[in-house]
Amino acid sequence: MAVILASLMIAGPALADGGSGNVVPTQVHVEGGSVYVIGSFSNPDRCVASTVAILVPANTDxxxxxxxxxxxxxxSGKKISxxxxxxxPTPWQSSAPRAVAMSFYGN
Structure with a gap:
């Protein structure tokens, strides 16, 4: 039991999914079949890049x-999260955060 608990404590931080913070994106870039959003994001997974996010939606809609x-x-200068x-991977960095959900803040 102690071995299982210890291994979970070691593996846990590697799966540090989290939010980007509320950011005004400066650019949306499409290249090589992927879509990237450029901005000054928080980086909870400690990817190499923190100024680019890869959009990874569930489907085309x-x-x-x-x-x-x-x-x-x-x-419009509004914020997203x-x-x-x-x-x-991205064309410019070895790794960047993979965004699986997005919120828009109109105010």
């Missing part, structure tokens, strides 16, 4: 909604 929210926030789950 969700991708369209996430892109619309990110572009609207960027164009992303939920990150792990890290993934």
């Amino acid at each position: 969700e991708l369209a909604r996430m892109m619309s929210m990110a572009m609207t926030a960027s164009a 992303l939920w990150f789950s792990g890290c993934g």
Whole structure:
């Protein structure tokens, strides 16, 4: 039992999913079949990059909604918040946060 408990304590911090904070995105970038949102994000998973997030939606409809929210926030100076789950590669960095959910703040 102690071995199982110790291994869970060691493995736990590696799965530090979390939020980006409320950020005004500066750019939405599409390249190589992926969509990236550029901004000054919190980085709970300690990925190499903290200024880019990879959108990882559940399906194409969700991708369209996430892109619309990110572009609207960027164009209007409004904030979004992303939920990150792990890290993934980008064309510029070895790893960046993978965003699986997004909220838009209109005020």
